[in-house]
Amino acid sequence: MSRDETMNCRFEQEMVSYLYGEFGQSERDVFESHLETCSSCVDQFAALSDARFSVFEWQREEFVPMETPAIEIPWNTPVGKPAPAGWLTGFVELFAFVRPPLAMAAGALVLFGIAIGSFVLLNGETEVASNRVPGVVEIEETIADENIATPEFAKDIEPRETERAPVPQAVKAPDGPRRATRPATTRNATPVSRPRSVPVLSEFRDVEDRSLRLADMLDDIGG
Amino acid sequence: MYKDLSDEQLVEMAVADDRDAFGEIVRRWERKIFALCFGMLGREDEAGDAAQEAFISAYRNLKNFRGEARVSSWLHRIAVNQCLTIKRRQKTRAEDRIDDGDGSEDRTFIASAMYSPAKQTEQAERLHLVRQAVTALPTDLRQVIVMKEFEDMTFQEISDTLELPLSTVKSRLYTALKQLKMRLERSPVEVV
Numbered sequence: 330m331s332r333d334e335t336m337n338c339r340f341e342q343e344m345v346s347y348l349y350g351e352f353g354q355s356e357r358d359v360f361e362s363h364l365e366t367c368s369s370c371v372d373q374f375a376a377l378s379d380a381r382f383s384v385f386e387w388q389r390e391e392f393v394p395m396e397t398p399a400i401e402i403p404w405n406t407p408v409g410k411p412a413p414a415g416w417l418t419g420f421v422e423l424f425a426f427v428r429p430p431l432a433m434a435a436g437a438l439v440l441f442g443i444a445i446g447s448f449v450l451l452n453g454e455t456e457v458a459s460n461r462v463p464g465v466v467e468i469e470e471t472i473a474d475e476n477i478a479t480p481e482f483a484k485d486i487e488p489r490e491t492e493r494a495p496v497p498q499a500v501k502a503p504d505g506p507r508r509a510t511r512p513a514t515t516r517n518a519t520p521v522s523r524p525r526s527v528p529v530l531s532e533f534r535d536v537e538d539r540s541l542r543l544a545d546m547l548d549d550i551g552g
Numbered sequence: 553m554y555k556d557l558s559d560e561q562l563v564e565m566a567v568a569d570d571r572d573a574f575g576e577i578v579r580r581w582e583r584k585i586f587a588l589c590f591g592m593l594g595r596e597d598e599a600g601d602a603a604q605e606a607f608i609s610a611y612r613n614l615k616n617f618r619g620e621a622r623v624s625s626w627l628h629r630i631a632v633n634q635c636l637t638i639k640r641r642q643k644t645r646a647e648d649r650i651d652d653g654d655g656s657e658d659r660t661f662i663a664s665a666m667y668s669p670a671k672q673t674e675q676a677e678r679l680h681l682v683r684q685a686v687t688a689l690p691t692d693l694r695q696v697i698v699m700k701e702f703e704d705m706t707f708q709e710i711s712d713t714l715e716l717p718l719s720t721v722k723s724r725l726y727t728a729l730k731q732l733k734m735r736l737e738r739s740p741v742e743v744v
């Protein structure tokens with residue numbers, strides 16, 4: 330048989346069937362007839378037989394003499410029904426496809442988002458609440474321009490002390506931080522949404538006083 | 553002295569009536585020829601007889617060896633022919649002891665001269681090498697060879713168990729045996 334024929338010998342794969350006696354009689358006859366003419370298959374078969382016999386010997390001489398280990402079954406252990414799955418088990422099973430590290434990261438992200446959202450909401454409410462402290466009235470102060478001269482008609486008017494808002498005193502709001510408040514008698518009380526702090530300028534008062542004193546002096550001169 | 557000579561040189565010396573040279577050939581090849589006969593016949597006692605007859609036939613036909621093939625191939629051919637003769641003799645006697653197709657074969661162990669106490673060390677070393685070689689096989693090949701040799705399962709049973717086609721099971725076993733052969737040849741047991 331040529332080398333090409335031996336390389337593609339169709340009996341090569343069937344050698345194991347013959348080797349382990351799993352050929353039918355007719356198949357065995359065909360294979361044995363082939364062995365009589367194919368030297369390559371004879372050598373191949375000899376190699377397989379040698380390897381197979383080595384394993385056979387190993388099995389017979391090392392495994393067969395081994396004692397079968399005794400199998401002990403714990404008959405006394407009660408075998409009951411598994412505990413019914415709770416809602417948590419079902420919830421966890423929803424994420425069973427996600428690997429534990431990813432699941433943990435996702436859970437941490439969710440918790441972080443909830444924390445951030447809660448913080449933002451709480452801060453927002455607090456800010457609004459503090460802006461609307463009950464009893465606090467915001468007024469718009471009109472500050473006289475020191476450069477404007479007193480008109481003539483006003484000269485006869487008894488000078489009177491400009492009603493200045495009293496120095497705001499810090500009054501503790503009932504449920505909020507300390508903020509400046511104004512007494513209820515303050516005129517032009519107009520509630521405003523945004524507080525405007527009234528400047529407390531002692532220098533302002535001095536300037537005004539100065540102009541009034543001048544008016545007084547002019548009145549004196551006028552008679 | 554004879555250990556360093558090639559098989560062809562030993563045959564030449566044996567042709568020149570050097571019996572020790574032929575004895576060295578027998579020592580080198582007796583196990584492999586015995587394994588081949590066991591593969592053909594399936595019984596150790598019959599394989600032992602067949603191997604014996606094969607070497608006797610080889611000695612008688614030394615002069616017919618022309619050196620065209622290797623000595624091993626020549627011995628293989630003689631052993632195969634011997635086994636086929638035995639099988640035909642058994643068939644004509646209607647005493648076929650090998651069952652057809654059911655995969656079961658008698659594994660009766662009968663001690664022969666090849667397993668004399670003098671070869672215990674060699675045998676133990678060989679078994680160690682075989683264990684290593686089988687353990688080193690890839691899992692898909694190892695499981696087929698273990699199922700066949702340790703559990704004595706048929707190819708069909710292995711095919712059903714592993715849910716593999718029958719041809720795949722045979723192919724894996726063929727590949728496993730070839731790989732085992734290569735591994736064992738890489739670590740030969742020193743013949744005493």
